[in-house]
Amino acid sequence: MELHFTIDTERCIQCGACIDDCPFHIIEMAPDFPALIPSRVHHCIRCQHCLAVCPTGALSIAGRRPEDSLPLPESLPSAGQMTALIRGRRSMRRFLPDPVPAETINRMLATVANAPTGKNNRQCLFTVIDDPATMEVVRRETLEGLRRAVAEKRLGEGLGYFRHVVTAWDQGRDIIFRRAPHLLMVSVPPSVTTPDADALIAMSYFELLAATIGIGTLWNAMIRWAWSTIDVDMYRRLNIPADHYKGYALLFGRPAVHYHRTVQRDEAQINRVRLA
Numbered sequence: 666m667e668l669h670f671t672i673d674t675e676r677c678i679q680c681g682a683c684i685d686d687c688p689f690h691i692i693e694m695a696p697d698f699p700a701l702i703p704s705r706v707h708h709c710i711r712c713q714h715c716l717a718v719c720p721t722g723a724l725s726i727a728g729r730r731p732e733d734s735l736p737l738p739e740s741l742p743s744a745g746q747m748t749a750l751i752r753g754r755r756s757m758r759r760f761l762p763d764p765v766p767a768e769t770i771n772r773m774l775a776t777v778a779n780a781p782t783g784k785n786n787r788q789c790l791f792t793v794i795d796d797p798a799t800m801e802v803v804r805r806e807t808l809e810g811l812r813r814a815v816a817e818k819r820l821g822e823g824l825g826y827f828r829h830v831v832t833a834w835d836q837g838r839d840i841i842f843r844r845a846p847h848l849l850m851v852s853v854p855p856s857v858t859t860p861d862a863d864a865l866i867a868m869s870y871f872e873l874l875a876a877t878i879g880i881g882t883l884w885n886a887m888i889r890w891a892w893s894t895i896d897v898d899m900y901r902r903l904n905i906p907a908d909h910y911k912g913y914a915l916l917f918g919r920p921a922v923h924y925h926r927t928v929q930r931d932e933a934q935i936n937r938v939r940l941a
């Protein structure tokens with residue numbers, strides 16, 4: 666595996682930070698400057714901690730240059746801003762029909778691709794419906810599939826609720842898709858170590874990032890239950906590989922409602938343990 670590990674010897678202060686922070690101990694001081702340990706290179710998971718921890722920006726790896734990274738900590742939001750974001754994001758169930766520009770969605774997905782994944786696998790597949798006309802097809806086919814499942818009494822245990830969904834649809838209310846213009850689904854190959862967590866983390870980061878730029882989101886378990894119940898094979902229609910772990914759907918779009926304050930539910934259930 667070619668790692669393109671280079672040290673700018675003018676900048677390197679031989680502090681050893683890259684050596685200390687490498688989770689797989691693949692770097693050594695050799696003897697004046699850091700270098701890869703050839704027998705351990707295959708352990709590298711390309712986490713780039715060595716690049717990130719170098720105080721002088723002397724280290725490049727995997728073709729990445731330190732000057733192309735965001736500088737820290739000055740780029741981070743404050744604790745107060747993060748608190749407001751976590752407490753202030755809301756499930757959005759009323760959307761404007763206007764699509765979010767494709768370049769905005771692409772930028773968001775590029776950022777979310779930085780979310781952590783087990784062993785830095787980074788195998789998340791982001792299936793996004795950025796075209797409202799496609800969203801309309803998906804909505805219609807899902808509802809028609811549910812209608813058939815209701816008529817043919819094929820609803821599984823605990824899914825009787827879908828009868829109500831179909832009735833509401835016939836009355837002009839979409840209580841599954843909420844008429845959202847977009848949908849995101851993260852799927853992950855089963856070969857990775859932590860597919861479920863990788864998908865959930867990526868979606869969570871997308872949700873929070875969306876809230877910072879005025880895009881509303883709705884986590885959606887109903888869509889997942891519907892697609893695993895009905896006979897339209899929506900995952901195949903959306904080109905999601907059959908063997909992938911499929912996460913929840915996340916609806917998103919410009920909000921048609923604005924919340925002026927947070928809700929109040931600060932009661933955390935804490936199990937604080939002391940063994941000494």
Ligand SMILES: Cc1cc2nc3c(=O)[nH]c(=O)nc-3n(C[C@H](O)[C@H](O)[C@H](O)COP(=O)(O)O)c2cc1C
Nearest residue numbers: 754755756757758841883884885886887888913928
């Ligand atoms: C995994 C998950 C699945 C959800 N599925 C649905 C859903 O199918 N339909 C829906 O309207 N809301 C769904 N929600 C939204 C929750 O009902 C919502 O998060 C909760 O009521 C709290 O409201 P808030 O998100 O505005 O704080 C889901 C939330 C999560 C985390």
